[in-house]
Amino acid sequence: MSEKQEKSLRREILDTARQLLTTTGYARLSMRNIANKIGYSATSIYLYFDSKDDLVHALIDEGVELLGTRLAEANASATTPDARLEVMCRAYVSFGMERPEYYEIMYVLHPEYIKRYPAEKYRKARRNLEIMAVAIQDGIASGVFKDVEPMLAANLAWTQLHGVVTLLSSERVDKRIDPEELIDSACRHVVSSMRTWGEQAN
Amino acid sequence: MSEKQEKSLRREILDTARQLLTTTGYARLSMRNIANKIGYSATSIYLYFDSKDDLVHALIDEGVELLGTRLAEANASATTPDARLEVMCRAYVSFGMERPEYYEIMYVLHPEYIKRYPAEKYRKARRNLEIMAVAIQDGIASGVFKDVEPMLAANLAWTQLHGVVTLLSSERVDKRIDPEELIDSACRHVVSSMRTWGEQAN
DNA sequence: TACTTTAGGTTAACACTGTTAACCCTCGGA
DNA sequence: TCCGAGGGTTAACAGTGTTAACCTAAAGTA
The missing domain is CATH 1.10.10 (Arc Repressor Mutant, subunit A)
Incomplete structure (x- = not known):
């Protein structure tokens, strides 16, 4: 050895x-x-x-880190608020589809299977959502997005992206649906929902 | 005995x-x-x-059935296309939050853990999505929704709702976010995205 | 009536799982 | 020379899904 x-x-x-x-x-x-x-x-x-959970938690750390750098890169790659948000959405989905081994332990496994991720590490994971919230905040400040609570909006975006990633990578989406088209629609709708938030039907 | x-x-x-x-x-x-x-x-x-998987598949049947009746009820309870779609979205989320035991085996468990749900039963599960697609189709026909591929739109709606259900019920959403508000936003945005689909930024 | 089949259950066992307790060996230092 | 500790091992426990072999009572059937 x-x-x-x-x-x-x-x-x-x-x-x-x-x-x-x-x-x-x-x-x-x-x-x-x-x-x-x-x-x-x-x-x-x-x-x-200490345990298998402890080992998996260490892997989650790596995943959170990797997703963080990907989101940060996306955040820096575009200038206008909507382009930035859309690029970040695509970065999130790409991460989920390309690294399912990380995504599964980070966001899919039921808490029943694996001990709660320690609270202090949870903050770092939350940071990733805050990056998106900041992008949304910027869009509001520049008047492109509606004036909405940024954290709520970020969480809504997250649920949309998470749904796409999990249903696609667990192969539950009908074969006749083009995955790329679904991802595309999801990302564009996240952005456009920031623009139309709260508008009522005419 | x-x-x-x-x-x-x-x-x-x-x-x-x-x-x-x-x-x-x-x-x-x-x-x-x-x-x-x-x-x-x-x-x-x-x-x-035949096996534990077989047993779980039988439970999935029950869940698919129950969700189906709930969606059908919702479908019948409202008249205008947007109200109908929104009520169906709420019915889906309610089912997921109130019956997590069904939802988990139906849509969360990784195919690694449990044998593939038999193909012929898959069709029945897909029927539930088709109910939503029909509601969307009606909205298009009456001119309220944009002219979009109904199955794609239904799947996009599904991913949004699925994301809300899974992230909420696995308690991954920050405590400071009001669950009801998140659900509310999600359902309203699904409907409004049918109205604004494809519109570009001005 | 006697014999056989079958339905509906049982126990024992296999190959796995995460985890703990006890042990072992080889260094470094006093 | 002894001692302790670091770094590893084996054996074992309680649990998992699943299979093979067995058992027993009821139902046909000759």
Whole structure:
């Protein structure tokens, strides 16, 4: 085991777990599976993580971080408020579709399956929503969006995007619906709903 | 066991499973748990169901049926196209929030955890979306909604509602957001997006 | 009446799961 | 020389879905 010392065992466990998550899904992610793949016993993992949940929480950290940088990049890539919000929406959906292994443990797994994500880390995850809220706030300030509570609007956008990601990647959407078209519609509608918020039928 | 003969064992298994699902969640729904609760051995369940998945599929049938009647009721309860669509949206969300035990197995559980829902039953589930598509179609015909592909629009509405239900009932939405307000916004925006679909920024 | 089949259940077992307790070995330091 | 500790192991427990083998009482049937 000495030839691997440049990579800490903790790091190796995390990488193997993520890889296993990608290839076989959370349902088949077991301590013994991880351990076998790197030539250690399952109980060795407990020297570096308190529990399986603890391990998964560490992976969630990575996912939150990655999503955060993607959203920040999107936020910086466009100038007008609506373009910025739309690009951020697309960034969120892309993350969810391209990294389902992260998305599943971050936002899909029922709290019954996995212990509550610790409160102090929860804040960092919430930061990602606040980035969107700021973009919305900017749109309001520049008069492009209706004057609406930014956090409520951000959460509404989130639910729309989350719905698209989960239904598409669990393959529950009818094959006859073009995924790209659905994603496109969702992102454009999120933006346009900021412009028309509260308008009544004529 | 003869005093229970008025209620078939199959029926009793289903009821107990649903009750267990409600009280303890899918994570703790086990064959032995079900069996213990009704005084049989776990393997007896296999006399009436091929597998645990098969049992859950039978529960999904019930859920699809129940959601269907709720949507149909909503569909019949209002007259104007926008009111009808909005009432149906609220009916969908209500179902998801009030019967999380059904909603979880129907639309949340990853296909990794549970075998694919059989194709022929899938059609019945899709019928529920078609009810919404018809309501949208009516709105288009009467000139209230923009001329859009009804199935695409119905799926977009579905993703929005599904996102609200799952994020709310997995308690991932910030406590400072009023759930009712979020649901309200979502339903109203689904309807208004049918009216403004495709309009560009000015 | 005697024999066989079948419906409806049981127990024991297998291969898994997360987790804990006990153990083992090899270093570093006093 | 002894001691402690770091880093790992094996054995075991209680739980999971599922299968194979068995058992028993009722129902046909010759």
